[in-house]
C-alpha cells in the first residue's frame with residue numbers, strides 16, 4: 020500500500036533532497052561568481068588608487084585611466100626598485116604570508132599590528148616614472164575592529180600628501196568608518212609627512228581633537244582608537260621600516276648619505 024504524504028519517512032526524504040538541491044545551487048553560484056567578485060574587487064582597488072590621486076571622475080573608464088599609472092615593485096629594505104617581479108601581478112599580501120619573502124614583526128617594531136611584513140611592495144607612479152608627479156603607496160594596519168587597507172598619495176617631493184583612502188576596513192559606520200568621509204579626507208591634502216630637519220621618522224599624525232600645523236589632521240570624533248590606528252600605520256609605513264628609505268630618495272631636504280646611514284642602523288637592529 021502507498022505511504023501517506025505525511026509519513027515521517029517521506030517528509031525526511033523530501034527535506035533531505037531539498038537540502039541537497041539548495042546546497043548544490045548555493046555552492047555552484049559561489050564558485051561561478053568568484054571570478055566576477057575578484058574582478059570587481061580589483062576594479063574597486065584601481066578606483067581607489069585613481070581617487071586618492073584626485074584623478075577619478077564618475078563614469079570614467081577606470082581601466083583606461085589606470086593604464087596611465089605606472090606600477091613599480093620596491094625593495095623596502097633598500098628603497099630601490101626591483102625587476103624581480105612583474106608589478107602587474109605581484110601580490111604583496113601573499114608575499115607577507117611567505118616566510119621567504121617577508122619578516123616577522125613583534126613588540127615595539129609592530130606598531131601597525133601586522134605580525135609579518137613583506138620585503139617588497141608595489142607603488143604606483145603618476146606622470147613620468149623617473150620624476151613622478153605623485154607616488155601612491157599602499158598602507159595597512161589594525162583599526163579598532165580589524166585590518167584597514169588603503170593608499171596614500173604623495174607628491175613627487177616625497178613629503179607632501181595628496182590624499183588618503185581606505186578600500187577595506189571593518190570600522191563602525193558613523194565612527195571609525197568616517198576615515199572615508201570626503202570631508203575628513205580633504206584635510207590631508209598639503210600636509211607634510213616629515214619635519215624639515217631631514218629626519219626619516221614621520222611627523223604626520225591624527226590629533227586627538229583638532230589638529231594643528233602642517234603635520235596634523237583632526238581626530239575622528241568618538242573614534243579615537245581608529246584615529247590611533249591610522250597614526251600608527253602611517254608611522255610604520257612611512258618610516259624606514261616601510262617606504263621611508265624609498266621616499267627619502269625623492270626628498271630634497273635629505274641626503275642620500277643619511278638614508279644609507281639609516282639603512283646600516285636598520286640592518287644592525289635586525290641582526
Ligand SMILES: Cc1cc2nc3c(=O)[nH]c(=O)nc-3n(C[C@H](O)[C@H](O)[C@H](O)COP(=O)(O)O)c2cc1C
Nearest residue numbers: 163190191194195196239240241242243244245246
Ligand atoms: C558599538 C560601538 C562601536 C564603536 N566603533 C568604534 C570605531 O569604529 N572606532 C573607534 O575608534 N571607536 C569605536 N567605538 C568607541 C570606542 O569603544 C571608544 O570608546 C572610542 O574609540 C573612544 O573615542 P573617544 O575618546 O573619541 O570618544 C565604538 C563603540 C561602540 C559602543
